Amino acid sequence: MREVAALAGVSLKTVSRVINAEPAVSETVRSRVVGAIQRLDYRHNHAASSLRRSDRKSSTIGVLLEDVANPFSSALHREIEDVALQRGVLVLAGSSDEDQAREQQLIAAFTSRRVDGLIIVPASHDHSYLLSERRAGTSMVFVDRPPAFLDADSILTDNQAGVRQGIAHLIAHNHRRIGYLGDLMTITTAAERCQGYEQELASAGIALDPQLVRLNVHGIDKADAATVELLGLREPPTALFTSQNLLTIGASRALHRLDLHHRTALVGFDDVLLADLLDPGITVIAQDPSTMGRKAAEQLFRRIDGDQSPSVHLVVPTRLITRGSGEIRQ
Amino acid sequence: MREVAALAGVSLKTVSRVINAEPAVSETVRSRVVGAIQRLDYRHNHAASSLRRSDRKSSTIGVLLEDVANPFSSALHREIEDVALQRGVLVLAGSSDEDQAREQQLIAAFTSRRVDGLIIVPASHDHSYLLSERRAGTSMVFVDRPPAFLDADSILTDNQAGVRQGIAHLIAHNHRRIGYLGDLMTITTAAERCQGYEQELASAGIALDPQLVRLNVHGIDKADAATVELLGLREPPTALFTSQNLLTIGASRALHRLDLHHRTALVGFDDVLLADLLDPGITVIAQDPSTMGRKAAEQLFRRIDGDQSPSVHLVVPTRLITRGSGEIRQ
DNA sequence: TTATAAGTTGATAACGTTGTCAATTTCGGT
DNA sequence: ACCGAAATTGACAACGTTATCAACTTATAA
Known part of the structure; x- marks a missing residue:
């Protein structure tokens, strides 16, 4: 210069x-x-400039996702990017892999680069480590899972209602033995979804058979194996509910291999590309990651622009998409 | 402090x-x-620190993808993130959407934040605008598509060979009328793949029927429509080659709707999740985005660490995965 | 005991930029 | 030609940090 x-x-x-x-x-x-x-x-030199400028803005935000390569996460990411880019703001993205240490490492790296705000899909269950960051003026919005020990905006899916709708759908098709595949119970949404399953069974007066419930199943391969196990039971389930996109894929893979995909009903949580072309198509409770991403980014920028109003907690509804697999009657 | x-x-x-x-x-x-x-x-304050430090490193790299939400792009992204994080380097990610202006806008935003390096899946065809950036010491590696008017490292897929293998596979199953769906011809890889199609037909002595070739088809819906058109011809193709993952999905969707998926052969370029579960499974020429991402990131960090050797041009091979749709005989 | 080396610590300038405020130039109106 | 106001420009300090180098303290050897 x-x-x-x-x-x-x-x-x-x-x-x-x-x-x-x-x-x-x-x-x-x-x-x-x-x-x-x-x-x-x-x-x-943008860094030198923002160091000296009075607004002290880096025009950069940090986005912590579960895994940038997961379809749900990357849809969120894309929408956030678009909202940010309109304001000339760049996005630092990172994957926590459901690892608390990695979450904190990434967030520390974000904040030492003085991001203007954070959008977080948390893996951990205590966000008090972010209190000082908040006090220092960093805006933050939680997505998909709520903050704990910290008051902050959140944009969530109504997991319980979604699962209950899916389970009710299976019950309406005469199923009584409904297997359940749940992700790591450390994940808030996984726990909520599991509760939805229990509640809906209870309200339909169906006793919960613990044999049919497989929790802490993480990733495609584990889901595949768990499905094989469930269907190998002396009294196998007549329907399956898979509570996450990769679990749906794994279960579907197993059902196809066992040639049970036309006999065992399947409803999955979170939509999957190509699910409509399978035979039968996979019935899902679809989330809306694009809307969640957009709302989260908009809320974050409102905060960055100085909005001091009380925390907002937005719940984005799910949608049942029937494609065949969930309509197999018992 | x-x-x-x-x-x-x-x-x-x-x-x-x-x-x-x-x-x-x-x-x-x-x-x-x-x-x-x-x-x-x-x-x-990392920014102030790197301003003063002699190495002048921001420990941040910029990654320009086609679309962070595209499975190929996000697989690349994830692998780059992992290599970077091992070194404490953060990743700024952006989507060009095949738009040259957006590419340049993002790259300018990256460089003004003094990223240590760039990994670029270029949308444009003249990268001389990066010359001054290079001179200023920013390392850069091109992925999936080569740099033009600029000497830089590149990690590419062997598009022509991949397509030729796919077309040869269809020819080996007796197909002579092979329809082709190509992405925007402004995309280097789309052009290369199209050449592979032409070459393989020529070397098999099959005359190219222009009616069967649809170029500049971008995205799922356009591919769906183009497939419907092709199969509505008086002499429709007996096989289809789709040259990109979204095009494969679109074509597959159309084939299913027309109930031709058991009669019309299909080979796609780039793998798709769930492709194995369709009936028939989709035969693809798989790329290896993870390897590409890892190699690109490793090469970038080699450059950042001071490697001055001549540009490296790595070609990652493709792999034919047969699942049924490509083995439908004419 | 002293000389010397090794290990600690601090004062100051500098990185590339912008905020503050004062200095200078230009212009419209007389 | 002159005044005052408005427009334009610049000198300097400061943002939060680290490099340089000098000063101080402690340990070691003679």
């Missing part, structure tokens, strides 16, 4: 003014500075 | 030394400083 100023024959401050498009600069000088910038191909 | 120094009764520099784990600091003082840091919950 010093060189640009010298070449244009002006002061540092004037170059700064041109770069920041401040009004008080004559057209003559402006074009001279612009020329110098191009000749020297000067590159503005 | 000033406050920490005051509370611990030491100088700024000593606090800095503790934070950077420099050896020359006594255990007494160190623990006093650590205590002060915790009491004041001091947060290190």
Whole structure:
């Protein structure tokens, strides 16, 4: 910048003014500075700038996801990116892999880079480590899972209601032995979904058979194996509810291999690409990650812009999409 | 940091030394400083630090993808993140949406934040705008598509060979009328794949019927519509080759709806989740985005660490995965 | 005991930028 | 030609940190 100023024959401050498009600069000088910038191909240092500026904004936000490669996470991510880019804000993304240590490591890395805000799909269950960060003025919005020991905005899915709708759907098709595949119980949503399962069975007056419930099943392969186990029981379930997208895929894979996909009903939580083309198509309780991402980003920027109102807790509804697998009658 | 120094009764520099784990600091003082840091919950300012440090590293890289929500892109992204995080490097991710302007906007935003390096899946065809950035010392690696008017490392898929293998596979199953769905011809890989199609037909002595070739088909819905058109021809194709993952999904959707999925052969480029469970399973030419991402990130960090050797151009092979749809005989 | 080396610590400047405020130039009205 | 106001420009300090180098303390050897 010093060189640009010298070449244009002006002061540092004037170059700064041109770069920041401040009004008080004559057209003559402006074009001279612009020329110098191009000749020297000067590159503005955003970090130095935000260090000195009074707003102290980095125009960067941090997004902590479960796994950037998971379809649900990446749909969230994309929507957040679009809202952010409209404001010239960049997105630092990271995957927690449901690991609390990795979550904290990533968040610490985000905050030491002075992100203006955080969008968090938390893996941990105590976010008091973020209190000082909040006090320091970093805005944050939780998505998919609520904050614990911390008051912050959240955008959640109505997990219990969603699962109950799915289970009710199976019950309406005469199923009484409904197997359940649950993700790691450390994941808040997994616990909530499991409760939904129990509640809906209870309200239908169906006794819960613990044999039919497999919890802490994580990832496609584990789901595949658990499904094989369930269907190998002396009294196997006539229907399955899989409570996460990868579990749905794993269960579906097992059902197909066992050639039971036309006999065992299946409803999954969270939609999956291509689910409509399978035979039968997979009936799902669809979440709406795009809406969640957009709402989360919009709320975050409202906070960044200074909104101090009490925490907002938004619940995004789910939607039952019937495609065949959930309509197999007992 | 000033406050920490005051509370611990030491100088700024000593606090800095503790934070950077420099050896020359006594255990007494160190623990006093650590205590002060915790009491004041001091947060290190990475931006200010890298501004002053001699290595001038931001420990951040920029990754430009086609769309963070596309499975191929997000698999790349995830692998890059893992390599980066091992080194304490964070990833700024962005989606170009095949839009040159958006690509340049994002890259400019990355570089003004002084990323240490860039991993680029380019949408544009002239990367000379990056020359000055290179000169300024930013490392860069191109993935999936080569740089143009710029000498830089690249990690590519052998598109032509992959497509030729797929087309040869269809020809081996007696197909002569093979429809082709190509993505936007502005995308380098789309053009290469199309050439592979033409070459393999030529080398098998099959005349190319322009009616069977639909180019510039982008996204699931367009692919669906194009497939319907192709199969509505007076002499429809007996097999289809779809040259991108979303196109494969769109075509598959159309085939199922038309109930032609057991009669019309289909081979797709790039693998798709659940493709194994369809009936028939979708035969694909699989790329290996994880390997590409890992190699790209490793090469980038080699450059960041000072490797000045001539540009490396790595080609990652494809793999034919037969699942049924490509083995339908004519 | 002293000289010397090794280990600690701190004062100051600097990184690239912008906020503050004062200085200078330009312009409209007399 | 001159005044005052408005527009333009610049000098300097500061943002939070680390590099440099000098000063101090302690340990070691003669």
